[in-house]
Amino acid sequence: MRFNIFKNTFLLFVIVMISCAYKTKNEIITKNEPHYSIKNVEKDSSIAVGANQTENYLPLLEKKRVGIVANQTSVIFKKSLTGKNDFTHLVDSLLALNIDIKKVFSPEHGFRGRVDAGELVKDGIDTKTNLPLISLYGKNKKPTKAQLEGLDVVIFDIQDVGVRFYTYISTLHYIMEACAEQNIPVLILDRPNPNGHYIDGPTLKIENKSFLGMHPIPLVHGMTIGEYAQMINGEKWLKNGSQCKITVIPVKHYTHDRFYSLPIRPSPNLPNDQSIKLYPSLGLFEGTNINAGRGTEFQFQRFGAPFLNKDVFNFNYTPVSNFGAKYPKHKNTMCYGKDLKDEELNGVMTLKWVIEAYQNSTDTSKFFNTNNFTKHAGTDKLQQQIEAGLSEETIKATWKKDLDAFKLIRKKYLLYD
Incomplete structure (x- = not known):
């Protein structure tokens, strides 16, 4: 005892x-x-x-x-x-x-x-x-x-x-x-x-x-x-x-403006800091027929599809079955798109890649999986705005009122500066 x-x-x-x-x-x-x-x-x-x-x-x-x-x-x-x-x-x-x-x-x-x-x-x-x-x-x-x-x-x-x-x-x-x-x-x-x-x-x-x-x-x-x-x-x-x-x-010594690099991969397809930074932007591709790097070693650090214009996108890759993606979009098929592993993006989510991919699709009817895209975006308006050819700046301006209201609510629950 x-x-x-x-x-x-x-x-x-x-x-x-x-x-x-x-x-x-x-x-x-x-x-x-x-x-x-x-x-x-x-x-x-x-x-x-x-x-x-x-x-x-x-x-x-x-x-x-x-x-x-x-x-x-x-x-x-x-x-x-x-x-x-x-x-x-x-x-x-x-x-x-x-x-x-x-x-x-x-x-x-x-x-x-x-x-x-x-x-x-x-x-x-x-x-x-x-x-x-x-x-x-x-x-x-x-x-x-x-x-x-x-x-x-x-x-x-x-x-x-x-x-x-x-x-x-x-x-x-x-x-x-x-x-x-x-x-x-x-x-x-x-x-x-x-x-x-x-x-x-x-x-x-x-x-x-x-x-x-x-x-x-x-x-x-x-x-x-x-x-x-x-x-x-x-x-x-x-x-x-x-x-x-x-x-x-609470976490000791953490503030919201302090950079934090995850020590352990939080899920199979977020392997590093770059993928985590790009995930809010490239994650929208999950609601489309564009591959966002699943089936490669650069998940959420690239995007592509067979129907993107190869005269515009000179980067290409072929998704294959791998850890975390047994059945990636366009498995074993050449995809044309963009490599973003060295892209500098911090403190912002961007629509530029979704817009660019849509505008340079050889067949836009294949682009959106409407129901799934709406679930990811949280609104059906975003797809409509992209299809209407609105700029990123114009689209983001429509978010401001809701973002300002959310920031006031969020403030009540913060544990960290």
Whole structure:
């Protein structure tokens, strides 16, 4: 008995010391995660994510039956004896501390983050921990009463990228709604938003609500998961205006105007900083018949299609089946388009590439997948504006009123400067 108490106390001490010492200035290495290599992050060395602050949330988990919404980004960073940085998964760390984890809920792309975009995630058992895995991207996107039964608290710890159609914030909504209905508190371990330094894009019109966008917010919302959870509650966006009891563990030393490079790939097709910066702009191609780099090693860093004018676009590539894209658009077919891997774009989303591609299609009837494009844009007006030949400047001017209104609402829920 005394040994167990000593063991648990020692483990707690080790993880707390790891949390306090966390820095990402040096080269970081991974173990057994070939697709999710961690890289050097020089511009955010003092940032400590919520998960690293174990001293602030372990007391909230003692003697509780815990569920966790997590994926490959749900890690505690640590410094090894060699001076290099490493990490442990949050689930593994909590189990080592004898926290009573009952089940793991997995979002789009799955618990280990290897499932293609849009592909259903199956229930199962995690082979490493033997914990039951409950999919929130399969038969149901909202946890059922039965799936939440026996839990005292649910942890939400997933890295977001701050774009409305990136589905983790929709998963957050459904977790909060289901937990509010069952009177289960949600503990949110916050992480920085790599696109958190600006707000841009069309605002979703509620008649276009889908899992690709559930709330009347701009395409780029400029909030962390913790801030966004507060907005969901405060604006009473949950069913019947209910509110979920949430506790947010904020990120230390983070501000919205500070650059943050993601240490771990947040999903299969966002491999690096460039793809994450371009994602708000190139993500609109998901609602068209244009390939946005899926099926290559430069996802969301290029675009192309067989029907784009090759006299205008002299760059070409051929998408193939690969990790994260078994069936990319125009698989095994030569695509003409543009290489954007060296494009400088920061603090803004642009329509110039969508407009350029549309205007230089040899057959514009093939361009839009109307229903899907409207879900991504959040409004049917954007497609109409592009088809009418309006300039980017003219289109963006129509967003200003909604963006200004959103900024006032957002201000009420910010946790960081």
